[in-house]
Amino acid sequence: MTNINDNIVQFPRLRARTLRFGGGAPRSARVIGDGSHALFLRSDGPEDLVTSLWLSVVDSNAAGEESHREILLADPRELLADADSEDVPAEEKARRERAREGGSGIVSYSVDAAGRRVVFTINGRLFLTDIVDDADGEPSGRTRQLAAAQLDTDEQGVYGPVLNPRVSPDGRHVLYTTGEHLVIIDIADNGNDHIGTIWGVDDETDDADGENTWKIGLAEFVAGEEMDRYDGFWWGPDSRHILFETFDTEREPIWYISDPANPEHPAVGRRYPRALTENAETYLTVAELSFDADGRYNGIDGAQVEWDRATYEYIAAVSWAKDRDPLVLVQDRCQRNDQVLSVTVDGDDAGATRVLETHHNDQWIDLIPGTPAYTPDGRLIGAFNDMDTDTNRLTVDGRAFTPAGWQVRGVLDVTDRDVLALVQRSPETAPDVPAEWAAAAADERRLGDHDARSFDVVSIAYDGTLTPVTDKPGSWTASRGKGSIVVSGRDMAHAKSTMLHNGHAIANHAAEPGFAPNLAFTRLGEHRLYTAIIAPSADSPYAQAEKLPVLMKPYGGPGFQQVIASQAFYWEAQWWADQGFLVVTADGRGTTGRGPKWDRAIFENMKDVTLADQVEAVHALPDAVAALNAGADSAAGETHIPAPDLDKVCMIGWSYGGFLSALAVLDAPDVFKAGCAGAPPTDWTLYDTHYTERYLGLDPEVYERNGIVQDAPKLERALMLIHGFADDNVTIAHSLRLSQALMAAGRPHTYLPLTGITHMTNDETVAENLLILQRDFLRDALDLR
Numbered sequence: 001m002t003n004i005n006d007n008i009v010q011f012p013r014l015r016a017r018t019l020r021f022g023g024g025a026p027r028s029a030r031v032i033g034d035g036s037h038a039l040f041l042r043s044d045g046p047e048d049l050v051t052s053l054w055l056s057v058v059d060s061n062a063a064g065e066e067s068h069r070e071i072l073l074a075d076p077r078e079l080l081a082d083a084d085s086e087d088v089p090a091e092e093k094a095r096r097e098r099a100r101e102g103g104s105g106i107v108s109y110s111v112d113a114a115g116r117r118v119v120f121t122i123n124g125r126l127f128l129t130d131i132v133d134d135a136d137g138e139p140s141g142r143t144r145q146l147a148a149a150q151l152d153t154d155e156q157g158v159y160g161p162v163l164n165p166r167v168s169p170d171g172r173h174v175l176y177t178t179g180e181h182l183v184i185i186d187i188a189d190n191g192n193d194h195i196g197t198i199w200g201v202d203d204e205t206d207d208a209d210g211e212n213t214w215k216i217g218l219a220e221f222v223a224g225e226e227m228d229r230y231d232g233f234w235w236g237p238d239s240r241h242i243l244f245e246t247f248d249t250e251r252e253p254i255w256y257i258s259d260p261a262n263p264e265h266p267a268v269g270r271r272y273p274r275a276l277t278e279n280a281e282t283y284l285t286v287a288e289l290s291f292d293a294d295g296r297y298n299g300i301d302g303a304q305v306e307w308d309r310a311t312y313e314y315i316a317a318v319s320w321a322k323d324r325d326p327l328v329l330v331q332d333r334c335q336r337n338d339q340v341l342s343v344t345v346d347g348d349d350a351g352a353t354r355v356l357e358t359h360h361n362d363q364w365i366d367l368i369p370g371t372p373a374y375t376p377d378g379r380l381i382g383a384f385n386d387m388d389t390d391t392n393r394l395t396v397d398g399r400a401f402t403p404a405g406w407q408v409r410g411v412l413d414v415t416d417r418d419v420l421a422l423v424q425r426s427p428e429t430a431p432d433v434p435a436e437w438a439a440a441a442a443d444e445r446r447l448g449d450h451d452a453r454s455f456d457v458v459s460i461a462y463d464g465t466l467t468p469v470t471d472k473p474g475s476w477t478a479s480r481g482k483g484s485i486v487v488s489g490r491d492m493a494h495a496k497s498t499m500l501h502n503g504h505a506i507a508n509h510a511a512e513p514g515f516a517p518n519l520a521f522t523r524l525g526e527h528r529l530y531t532a533i534i535a536p537s538a539d540s541p542y543a544q545a546e547k548l549p550v551l552m553k554p555y556g557g558p559g560f561q562q563v564i565a566s567q568a569f570y571w572e573a574q575w576w577a578d579q580g581f582l583v584v585t586a587d588g589r590g591t592t593g594r595g596p597k598w599d600r601a602i603f604e605n606m607k608d609v610t611l612a613d614q615v616e617a618v619h620a621l622p623d624a625v626a627a628l629n630a631g632a633d634s635a636a637g638e639t640h641i642p643a644p645d646l647d648k649v650c651m652i653g654w655s656y657g658g659f660l661s662a663l664a665v666l667d668a669p670d671v672f673k674a675g676c677a678g679a680p681p682t683d684w685t686l687y688d689t690h691y692t693e694r695y696l697g698l699d700p701e702v703y704e705r706n707g708i709v710q711d712a713p714k715l716e717r718a719l720m721l722i723h724g725f726a727d728d729n730v731t732i733a734h735s736l737r738l739s740q741a742l743m744a745a746g747r748p749h750t751y752l753p754l755t756g757i758t759h760m761t762n763d764e765t766v767a768e769n770l771l772i773l774q775r776d777f778l779r780d781a782l783d784l785r
Contacts, residue, residue: 005539007514008578011571012771014511016764018046021568024509026054026499027488028108032115035484037131037139038501039073039118041106046511050076050083050105053118053129055139056486056501068504073141074129076105076122089124089161112171113237117187119146119167119174126151126162126174128187146174147185147195159183159195163218164231168239172295175233175242177217182233182244184289186296194296198289201246213250213271220247220280222273222690225729227316227367237322241345243286243305245315251278257728261755270728275685275692276700282315284328286345303351305343312339314690316367321374328353329372335364335694340372340382357398361385363600364694366392370411377416383408390429390595394419394460401462405430407595409455413480418461420469420480424452424593436468447492448473448521448565452530452593455564457487473565490566492519497568517570518577518639521563522624524586525616530563530593533625534573534583535641542580543639549648549782550621551581552614552664552672557656558590558602558695572771576652579775580784582644584621588613590695606695607706610656611663615671618649647673648782652774654678655730655759658722662738663708665717674718674781676774679730679759682738683707686731712741718781720750720774724757750777 015021029040038056043049053074059067076083083105109120118129129143145152150159158181165176174185180202186194201214218232233244249271258267273279287302305328312330316338320326328341340357344350357372357380359365368383371394375381382395389404394411402408405426413420425433437450450456454473460466470476474491486506488499495512498505517534524531536542553573555562562569562585573583587593588610590602602609621644629641649672651661658680664672681687684696684703696702704710719742723735735751742749752773757766779785 005578008537008575011513011575012768013764014513015571016767018511019049021046021510021513023048023511025497026506026508029056029479029486029488029499029501029506030111031479031481031484031486032111033481035482037115038479038484038486039109039111040486040499040506041109042509043105045509051107052076053106053109053120053141055131055141056504056506057139058484058502058504066502066504068501070507071139071141073118073131074106074120074127074143079127079143079145080122080125083122089163110166112167113169114171117167117171119165121162121165124156124161126165126176126185128174144191146187147193150195158197166233166235168235169237170239172239173297175235177232179215179218180212182217184297186291196297198297198300199244199285199287199302214246214248216246217244219245220249220282221271222279222688223315225688226690227314228369229315229317231318234318234320234326236320236326236345241286241288243284243318243320243326243343245282245284247280247282249280252280253277255731257726257731259756260725273689275687275689275696275703276698277689279313279333279689282309282313284315284343286326286343286351288346288350305351305353307339307341307353312337317372319373321376324374324378327356327372327374331365333689333693334697335690336361338365340380356380357382359384361387363603366596366599368392368394368408368410373411373414375414375416381411381414381419385596387596390597391426392596394421396462401464402460403430403464403466406466407593412457412478418459420478421458421460422477423456423458424454425450425456426595427451429595434466434468436471452561452587453521453563453565455489475564475566490568492565492567495567513571515574517567517574519570520628520641522628524624525620527589527613527616529586529588529613529617531584531586531617531624532563532570532573533628533641534570534577535639536577536580537574538639540578542578542642545642547645548580548582548642549650549784550618550644550646551576551583551778552618552649552651553583553585553657554588554614554651554653554660555591555655555657558599558606559592560656561587561591561593563587575771576775582642584617586614586617588617602695604696604702605706607663607708610660611667614651614660614664615668618646618671622646648784650674650778650782652676652678652778656681659708662719662721663711665719666708666711666714669714669717672717674778676720676722676777677735678722679724679727680721680734680738681730682734683709686734709737709741712738712747713745715742715745715747715749718750718777720752720777722752722754722770724754724759726756726758729759
């Protein structure tokens with residue numbers, strides 16, 4: 001029988017093989033039709049990365065008793081012989097990298113308003129699934145390839161590649177982009193689909209090297225990487241109008257991603273909007289499509305959308321409600337001012353805009369997914385950072401209605417009665433919880449609470465009344481339709497993610513790591529940092545240790561958290577704990593969930609503030625561990641936590657966490673004796689505009705002050721740098737520049753380059769060996785062998 005130590009040993013490779021335990025788990029749910037049906041994606045098993053399209057069905061009989069079943073609608077392996085050997089267009093690979101998508105097969109889909117037609121791509125081919133009912137009303141999927149004569153080939157010409165297909169709300173047409181053309185397909189019931197291009201940008205280049213710097217229908221790099229906007233065109237609810245983006249990257253610097261392990265491969269050049277340089281020039285066009293009597297496209301009339309592009313250069317969000325003009329949210333360069341625009345779509349004024357709302361913040365304005373939006377009866381839902389109440393709130397027609405202390409992180413659905421929102425509670429300003437939570441309060445130490453650690457789904461009425469949808473602390477989201485809801489997420493009590501359609505569980509075939517984190521939550525230091533302490537498991541040889549070295553494992557970056565009420569956030573930490581470390585993750589200032597003032601404490605000073613909070617957490621550890629041990633309940637399975645050895649403290653991290661790890665040994669060597677820095681952004685002028693300028697502004701001196709390359713001569717502790725050559729987000733130049741500066745200063749360090757690895761490390765061999773190499777490096781550095 002496998003014991004917990006065997007599971008710990010097998011964890012790194014199993015995690016990589018199972019897509020971080022996501023293989024076989026249902027995801028991407030959407031309620032459709034009358035609410036009895038919901039679409040979702042799922043692969044067949046833990047190590048199967050080829051995702052299929054499924055339908056969840058909830059029925060009621062005459063007695064009101066509900067039944068639930070799942071129906072396979074489309075299996076990529078049945079549709080394409082090479083579905084297992086995925087070969088997707090470069091532009092789609094880039095979109096997946098931006099979205100951190102590691103699966104294959106059907107990874108996204110578009111559905112019409114009636115919930116009867118679904119479109120998606122597999123290996124660059126375009127498919128349509130019709131959801132049809134048999135004589136007994138049992139639904140099934142009837143799938144075929146669209147425009148097969150033109151698209152069932154690797155040489156798709158002007159019609160390829162097929163990127164980001166979207167079915168029209170009426171289900172009669174599909175629009176997609178090739179990057180240089182918008183293409184429309186009129187769906188024919190007899191399979192004789194009509195395909196044609198409707199707009200292009202391939203003749204708009206005057207680049208001397210022949211590069212076409214114009215793109216159409218795509219989201220520019222910073223939109224996908226930093227704004228979570230992956231669409232570059234939108235159907236109008238009437239299926240007759242469209243809104244689409246074009247952008248020109250000519251002003252952006254060219255960066256080259258090379259493959260030094262294969263010198264015969266040429267370096268790949270691409271435009272990258274690095275901080276303090278030029279962004280892509282973005283444009284919007286609103287257009288009306290015309291169709292003949294047979295429903296075939298036969299013309300387009302477009303007008304450029306007019307707004308103050310010189311001031312507001314970012315297109316942050318677009319929404320388009322039935323019977324309304326589209327809403328566009330635009331931001332200025334430093335994201336301190338924005339405008340909500342209404343775009344006229346018809347008549348001589350097509351393309352004209354009206355400013356409905358403006359917002360300002362002295363540091364930056366947060367983007368809240370799902371806003372702006374209209375209620376069905378035409379009221380405007382917006383978001384603003386209420387500094388007076390220290391709350392990220394929602395407004396209806398300019399009036400704040402969500403309660404103080406409830407930090408709104410996203411809007412999931414809007415009706416005339418309420419909004420369905422994703423929130424985090426700040427107990428300091430919102431001390432009272434709904435009765436549903438108070439009655440079923442979890443043990444805070446083991447399972448978390450409804451605070452910054454929990455992303456809760458709630459209904460908020462326009463009078464401020466708040467009604468919980470999720471009951472347990474965790475990381476949740478939801479899709480709501482007519483009288484129906486699908487809730488998805490994770491909590492501390494279960495290893496697998498949960499997906500419930502009207503309370504009925506959708507099957508999850510994911511693997512489990514075979515162990516639960518031996519974790520205690522606490523608050524540390526003057527700033528009451530939310531902290532997770534992970535101790536060795538009961539079967540570990542280190543379980544009874546009196547004292548252990550400390551491994552700080554932060555993310556720590558602005559806008560992101562690591563201390564969340566979800567088991568999945570701590571599995572790797574448990575692996576480290578069972579290697580002989582007391583693992584500590586502390587969310588410092590800037591990591592969200594605690595209000596806009598907390599977020600903005602790092603403004604123009606990310607380096608000093610985020611490091612100071614990690615130092616604060618280390619110094620507060622001994623008293624916190626002593627208090628936890630004094631209050632431990634052995635009957636509840638709470639075990640002794642070894643005391644922290646503050647003479648042997650190290651740090652590991654990836655991305656911003658990598659920056660913090662390198663910074664820790666450079667600038668706080670009295671506290672941190674070793675660090676492993678994965679993909680660290682060492683020079684903020686090498687990172688993208690939208691993220692970096694939000695926090696550091698446009699003053700080059702601020703960038704100099706917040707970088708770490710210039711700190712290289714300070715290094716006196718052990719440092720390992722790790723970076724993937726194929727990383728197009730935090731380019732390897734970051735680590736190379738720091739390494740070069742360390743060499744110039746005569747400071748020994750370890751450098752581990754990863755061939756062919758991007759910002760995600762999904763290769764199972766690399767994932768396993770990377771952990772082992774870091775473990776051995778830290779053991780040597782701390783003299784633990």
